[in-house]
Amino acid sequence: MMSLPESSSRPYEECGVFGVWGVPDAAALTALGLHALQHRGQESAGIVSFDGNAFHQHKGLGLVGEVFADGDVMSALPGHVAIGHNRYATAGGTHVRNVQPLYADYAFGGLAVAHNGNLTNAKTLRQALVRRGCIFHSAMDTEVFVHLIAISLYNTVIDRLMDAAKQVKGAYSLITLTPDDGMIGLRDPLGVRPLVLGRMPGYEEDNGGWVLASETCALDIIDAEYVRDVEPGEIVVINADGVKSLKPFGDKGRRFCVFEYIYFARPDSILEGKSVYDARTQIGRELARESAIDADVIVPVPDSGVPSALGYAAESGIPFELGIIRNHYVGRTFIEPTDQIRNLGVRMKHSANRSVLEGRRVVLVDDSIVRGTTSRKIVDMVRAAGAKEVHMRITSPPTKHSCFYGIDTPEESKLLAAQHSLEDMRKAIGVDTLAFVSFDGLYQALGYSDRNDGGRNYCDACFSGEYPITLVDKMGKLVQ
Ligand SMILES: O=P(O)(O)OC[C@H]1O[C@H](OP(=O)(O)OP(=O)(O)O)[C@H](O)[C@@H]1O
Ligand SMILES: NC(=O)CC[C@H](N)C(=O)O
Numbered sequence: 267m268m269s270l271p272e273s274s275s276r277p278y279e280e281c282g283v284f285g286v287w288g289v290p291d292a293a294a295l296t297a298l299g300l301h302a303l304q305h306r307g308q309e310s311a312g313i314v315s316f317d318g319n320a321f322h323q324h325k326g327l328g329l330v331g332e333v334f335a336d337g338d339v340m341s342a343l344p345g346h347v348a349i350g351h352n353r354y355a356t357a358g359g360t361h362v363r364n365v366q367p368l369y370a371d372y373a374f375g376g377l378a379v380a381h382n383g384n385l386t387n388a389k390t391l392r393q394a395l396v397r398r399g400c401i402f403h404s405a406m407d408t409e410v411f412v413h414l415i416a417i418s419l420y421n422t423v424i425d426r427l428m429d430a431a432k433q434v435k436g437a438y439s440l441i442t443l444t445p446d447d448g449m450i451g452l453r454d455p456l457g458v459r460p461l462v463l464g465r466m467p468g469y470e471e472d473n474g475g476w477v478l479a480s481e482t483c484a485l486d487i488i489d490a491e492y493v494r495d496v497e498p499g500e501i502v503v504i505n506a507d508g509v510k511s512l513k514p515f516g517d518k519g520r521r522f523c524v525f526e527y528i529y530f531a532r533p534d535s536i537l538e539g540k541s542v543y544d545a546r547t548q549i550g551r552e553l554a555r556e557s558a559i560d561a562d563v564i565v566p567v568p569d570s571g572v573p574s575a576l577g578y579a580a581e582s583g584i585p586f587e588l589g590i591i592r593n594h595y596v597g598r599t600f601i602e603p604t605d606q607i608r609n610l611g612v613r614m615k616h617s618a619n620r621s622v623l624e625g626r627r628v629v630l631v632d633d634s635i636v637r638g639t640t641s642r643k644i645v646d647m648v649r650a651a652g653a654k655e656v657h658m659r660i661t662s663p664p665t666k667h668s669c670f671y672g673i674d675t676p677e678e679s680k681l682l683a684a685q686h687s688l689e690d691m692r693k694a695i696g697v698d699t700l701a702f703v704s705f706d707g708l709y710q711a712l713g714y715s716d717r718n719d720g721g722r723n724y725c726d727a728c729f730s731g732e733y734p735i736t737l738v739d740k741m742g743k744l745v746q
């Protein structure tokens with residue numbers, strides 16, 4: 267059997283951003299919001315609050331519950347406005363200096379920035395900024411924004427932010443906090459990463475209660491109501507005057523990350539008007555139509571495979587069973603494992619439920635195959651539990667390319683589908699049959715007639731290799 271690359275960490279990570287304006291205990295609400303967004307980044311967490319006079323911050327490596335475990339921390343974050351961030355790095359390693367939100371003092375006072383996404387020309391811009399004398403304090407692409415705002419010659423924060431946004435390329439959902447202009451939300455011109463606007467009831471009189479968050483699940487946890495998604499390329503300025511919307515880029519179309527629906531977002535979130543859960547079950551249904559197989563039981567690979575396996579089971583009429591049980595106490599704080607322990611890694615997270623699998627023809631449903639580590643071990647486990655046949659169904663097209671827009675996928679040489687044909691992948695994973703959803707099937711499940719219906723509506727570059735935003739740094743181009 268072909269050997270597969272091993273991995274000690276999750277294949278995909280991102281970041282979560284959250285901000286709340288005009289409420290008492292803004293920092294405590296932000297901690298709750300970050301908790302709901304924990305799935306988007308488990309490396310570090312931070313909150314910056316503003317009390318009308320001064321900024322306060324607390325940041326650290328680890329999960330939200332760990333970083334904010336000490337009750338005294340919250341009382342050191344006073345103010346009616348706060349922004350927060352959960353991080354998994356796309357640029358700059360896991361060091362305290364790379365924890366967001368970033369905070370800086372500049373000509374207009376303080377500025378805090380929380381960023382989800384990844385800039386594709388950050389290295390090029392950074393080189394130019396360093397040549398001009400800027401001193402960087404972190405290795406993050408996000409810091410480029412801070413410097414571009416600081417050196418801009420425009421007279422207002424908003425104009426400077428627009429000036430900066432026009433120079434950067436890439437994906438960004440950004441929340442900034444300023445003393446005079448309040449909380450500002452900004453989404454890149456194609457809206458690759460999500461950002462929603464919500465409101466907590468009861469603060470209307472003072473024009474307060476406004477919330478910005480990566481996903482609606484972070485609104486639900488604080489009883490805020492969903493107002494709308496921030497539009498691609500839109501800037502929302504939130505202060506005592508209410509919410510002002512600016513659209514400096516005009517309409518450039520939209521390319522929301524399709525992978526947010528497939529895997530990344532929490533299933534109870536509603537993004538771009540579509541329920542993530544519904545999207546996943548529909549993709550599962552589509553996959554069942556495209557690659558039906560005679561079998562006894564449909565088994566999800568938990569967690570992310572569950573809604574799509576429910577869809578597959580409903581469409582195929584084959585019973586859905588929990589043939590793999592997930593241990594919920596395996597997190598990323600796990601100490602870097604030795605080789606021996608790493609080989610047991612998937613068994614620590616998943617175990618086979620023999621009573622469901624023994625003597626059965628099993629269809630495993632998962633959302634993606636990246637390095638193939640999970641699938642290979644799950645298949646071994648299912649066979650060892652006595653399954654008669656094992657079929658694998660995947661609710662994305664094969665992942666053949668890396669993401670440069672904020673999801674930390676491995677480089678192409680580590681992606682199983684980039685290196686192997688479908689038949690070689692099937693053999694490597696050890697299944698009887700293997701099928702991925704088609705591009706058109708994926709788009710149909712999301713409500714379009716095919717991939718090209720109404721122009722291209724999503725970014726699907728990690729599957730297609732068609733990158734909607736220029737990869738400036740990767741191509742070695744220099745920005746003048
Ligand atoms: O081919 P691989 O490199 O093993 O990666 C693919 C697996 O990783 C992801 O799950 P993950 O375990 O990260 O998280 P989940 O519990 O949210 O599904 C994804 O859902 C696949 O199951
Ligand atoms: N995954 C992300 O969205 C990361 C945001 C930012 N690029 C960082 O490296 O911190």
Ligand code: SF4
Pocket residue numbers: 458523524525526668669670671672673725726727728729
């Ligand atoms: S490359 Fe893939 S993961 Fe990255 S933004 Fe595009 S669809 Fe999402």
Ligand SMILES: [Mg+2]
Pocket residue numbers: 567568569570571632633
């Ligand atoms: Mg998974």
